[in-house]
């Protein structure tokens with residue numbers, strides 16, 4: 001049995017500190033190369049957030065090629081019994097996107113460190129500059145479609161009573177006042193709740209304690225299928241993670257996000 005078996009998806013620094021030596025742990029740092037070099041959680045392996053995206057215009061947030069993912073997870077020492085704990089230094093965008101990737105590869109054992117590096121440092125916990133060795137070559141992976149919404153899937157579901165499209169961008173992007181694509185605005189019926197509004201700056205960017213009620217009041221609720229997006233499915237990595245952490249049963253990330261939707265000529269858009 002794993003040392004992490006009894007823990008919820010979102011864990012606290014003390015939970016992790018007690019388990020840093022667990023053999024099944026793969027601790028993943030999704031900050032930046034510079035931040036990682038300055039000091040990271042002991043034993044953490046750095047993943048450049050760019051490795052989690054395809055990186056090609058106009059929709060850089062699409063899933064990387066399978067071979068890239070097999071190399072990435074091989075280097076991390078991926079194995080069926082591994083338990084991933086992921087963190088970043090921005091309140092959960094890249095960490096959440098990595099959790100979406102774990103769902104895509106069908107790996108169920110993972111946790112998000114609430115507040116990430118900020119929460120760890122706020123508790124004066126130690127950092128390390130030691131870099132764990134890369135573990136090995138590519139591992140064979142099977143990719144799953146269910147965690148991901150495509151443009152066609154979203155168009156087939158628009159207007160459904162049991163659908164909530166969670167737009168994690170800023171209100172200005174949502175309203176079309178700020179354009180990061182050829183066409184600006186939002187998907188018909190989408191609900192705007194910007195990702196940072198779910199973080200508590202007074203508690204080292206941990207998830208706000210009243211988040212369940214706030215989302216429920218907006219109609220982003222557990223009885224709906226949730227499809228979340230931003231510009232490149234980076235900010236919505238966090239909202240994807242959050243919906244899962246709240247126990248919502250049907251959650252998808254739109255990897256194409258606004259980079260795809262807003263650059264297509266014929267997708268329906270509201271302002």
Ligand SMILES: O=S(=O)([O-])[S-]
Nearest residue numbers: 230231232234235
């Ligand atoms: O993907 S993004 O909206 O954070 S640029």
